[in-house]
Amino acid sequence: GAVVSQHPSRVICKSGTSVKIECRSLDFQATTMFWYRQFPKQSLMLMATSNEGSKATYEQGVEKDKFLINHASLTLSTLTVTSAHPEDSSFYICSARSALGRPGTQYFGPGTRLLVL
Amino acid sequence: GQQVMQIPQYQHVQEGEDFTTYCNSSTTLSNIQWYKQRPGGHPVFLIQLVKSGEVKKQKRLTFQFGEAKKNSSLHITATQTTDVGTYFCLMDSNYQLIWGAGTKLIIKP
Numbered sequence: 373g374a375v376v377s378q379h380p381s382r383v384i385c386k387s388g389t390s391v392k393i394e395c396r397s398l399d400f401q402a403t404t405m406f407w408y409r410q411f412p413k414q415s416l417m418l419m420a421t422s423n424e425g426s427k428a429t430y431e432q433g434v435e436k437d438k439f440l441i442n443h444a445s446l447t448l449s450t451l452t453v454t455s456a457h458p459e460d461s462s463f464y465i466c467s468a469r470s471a472l473g474r475p476g477t478q479y480f481g482p483g484t485r486l487l488v489l
Numbered sequence: 490g491q492q493v494m495q496i497p498q499y500q501h502v503q504e505g506e507d508f509t510t511y512c513n514s515s516t517t518l519s520n521i522q523w524y525k526q527r528p529g530g531h532p533v534f535l536i537q538l539v540k541s542g543e544v545k546k547q548k549r550l551t552f553q554f555g556e557a558k559k560n561s562s563l564h565i566t567a568t569q570t571t572d573v574g575t576y577f578c579l580m581d582s583n584y585q586l587i588w589g590a591g592t593k594l595i596i597k598p
Contacts, residue, residue, distance in 0.1 A: 415577065415590045416532065465531050477522060478579070480531045 375399055376468050378481030385456055386489055393451045393484045395466030401446035402468035406478060407439070410463045422449055456488040493580055495589025503597050508565040510592035512578035521561045522579040523552060526591070532577060535563075570596055 375398040385391050395405060404423050408416040420436075422428035422443035430436045440452040449468075453460055463485050467478035492515035502508050512521065520539045524532040536545055538554035538561060545552045549572075551564045565572055573596055578589040 416588050418586075418588070467532075477534055477537060478532075479534065480524075483531045 374470070374477075374479045376402075376466065376479045376481040378466055378484055380484060381482060382485045382487075384487045384489065387457050388455055391453045391456055391486060393453075393464055393466070393486075395449045395451070395468065395481050397447045397468040397470075397479070400468075400470045400479075402449075402470060403446065404469040405443055405449040406467045406469070407441060407449075407451050408465045408467065410465060410483075412463075416465065419451075453486065456486070458488045461486055461488045493587050493589065495578055495592060497592055498590065499593045499595060501595045501597050502568050504570060505567050508568050508572070508594050509562055510576050510578075511560065511562045512580060512589045513560045514580050514582060514587075515559070516582050517558050518580050518582050519558075520581045521554060522581070523561075523563050524577045524579060525574050526577065527574040530574075535576075565594070568594065568596060572596075 377396045377398055379394045383391055406421055407419045409419050410416050418431050419434045419439060420428040420430045420441050422441050424443050424446050428441035438454055443449040463483050465480055465483040467480045469478050495512045500508055520537055522537045523535040525535055526532045536552050538552055541558050542556045543554040549566045553562045561578060563576055573594055575591040575593045577591045580587045
């Protein structure tokens with residue numbers, strides 16, 4: 373149980389295009405989803421927290437107009453990187469937290485590697 | 490504000506040696522979680538500690554939560570190549586979640 377999928381797993385795009393990444397909780401309802409970014413050999417950097425049906429809360433320094441987050445249902449959140457540039461190339465990971473089970477436990481998706489040319 | 494620290498950043502061990510990573514917080518935590526991330530992979534939940542002084546074991550892994558609920562450790566006995574990866578703690582303090590910087594376990598060739 374507690375499986376989170378993420379799609380796509382890898383994406384290569386041209387500079388200036390937008391990329392949408394989906395995060396789905398497959399067997400539980402995720403009241404909260406988190407979006408992280410991870411640079412090589414570094415820790416996870418929390419970008420934003422989203423609760424179903426409400427606007428995402430962005431961490432300081434993260435541009436909300438650049439990284440659009442939509443948590444439309446209890447099983448799906450999307451992150452759209454708008455007008456991507458090479459510096460946006462990174463590993464993006466989502467996690468989901470259930471209202472049930474262990475309080476606060478996050479279940480992670482497999483991540484999306486984005487390369488912007 | 491809350492100060493948190495995870496040490497060491499790296500630990501090189503010979504296969505069969507022990508490994509320990511520590512997480513410390515300046516404020517009392519409601520719970521702490523540990524995650525493992527293999528190279529190229531995503532973090533995987535290992536365990537959650539909630540009670541003061543709690544000790545939990547998973548085979549060769551021992552997790553401890555301090556009496557004051559401000560620090561925690563993960564100890565691996567007799568490391569194996571499958572243990573390679575980065576171990577992160579996630580500290581939960583009044584609904585503020587803070588990740589440790591991670592400790593990378595490296596097995597010497």
